[in-house]
Amino acid sequence: ETGVTQSPTHLIKTRGQQVTLRCSSQSGHNTVSWYQQALGQGPQFIFQYYREEENGRGNFPPRFSGLQFPNYSSELNVNALELDDSALYLCASAPWDEEETQYFGPGTRLLVL
Amino acid sequence: SQQGEEDPQALSIQEGENATMNCSYKTSINNLQWYRQNSGRGLVHLILIRSNEREKHSGRLRVTLDTSKKSSSLLITASRAADTASYFCAPTGGFKTIFGAGTRLFVKA
Numbered sequence: 093e094t095g096v097t098q099s100p101t102h103l104i105k106t107r108g109q110q111v112t113l114r115c116s117s118q119s120g121h122n123t124v125s126w127y128q129q130a131l132g133q134g135p136q137f138i139f140q141y142y143r144e145e146e147n148g149r150g151n152f153p154p155r156f157s158g159l160q161f162p163n164y165s166s167e168l169n170v171n172a173l174e175l176d177d178s179a180l181y182l183c184a185s186a187p188w189d190e191e192e193t194q195y196f197g198p199g200t201r202l203l204v205l
Numbered sequence: 206s207q208q209g210e211e212d213p214q215a216l217s218i219q220e221g222e223n224a225t226m227n228c229s230y231k232t233s234i235n236n237l238q239w240y241r242q243n244s245g246r247g248l249v250h251l252i253l254i255r256s257n258e259r260e261k262h263s264g265r266l267r268v269t270l271d272t273s274k275k276s277s278s279l280l281i282t283a284s285r286a287a288d289t290a291s292y293f294c295a296p297t298g299g300f301k302t303i304f305g306a307g308t309r310l311f312v313k314a
Contacts, residue, residue: 094247127304134293134304135248148301182247192236192297196247 098197117185208303209294228294235298
């Protein structure tokens with residue numbers, strides 16, 4: 093167990109809708125990263141937050157946005173869902189002094205119909 | 206950003222055999238990590254090797270790092286059916302890590 097949880101575990105949405113995915117990091121972990129993993133692919137970096145500020149972003153459009161809260165929880169929001177957004181979404185947290193060792197949650201599987 | 210590229214893409218072996226996976230990267234790093242992912246689950250950190258280390262062991266895992274060739278290998282000895290998973294390398298060092306497609310290992314009982 094990594095101590096990182098995600099909710100919900102599974103989610104079904106329709107094209108055009110909006111979705112919010114949640115992650116709860118270990119206490120003391122100031123850095124959280126979000127990844128999108130399509131079937132058969134490696135995790136693709138979406139963005140990283142450090143102390144509630146975005147600290148780097150991958151090649152994802154602005155309709156992917158995030159928030160990080162002082163209580164070590166975070167959110168990934170996706171607007172105007174597209175069919176290609178169907179994937180496993182993973183969050184990973186790290187304490188600042190071990191920022192390069194990430195602790196992953198179990199993921200949320202999103203299906204867009 | 207820095208991406209690790211794993212090789213082979215897929216590997217099928219018998220239980221008890223050794224499995225070797227390779228990783229290549231392109232720029233200087235501080236360390237390199239290996240992760241495992243069971244089907245449809247989160248990634249689990251296996252081992253971290255620093256740029257000034259050449260070899261590291263953890264149980265049945267042996268990792269090597271050759272910074273001159275910008276490559277690493279992960280050896281799993283005496284494999285078990287429970288080792289069936291995807292394995293990813295993650296070169297890191299002050300930049301955002303981009304995961305490759307991984308190596309899919311299948312261990313037949």
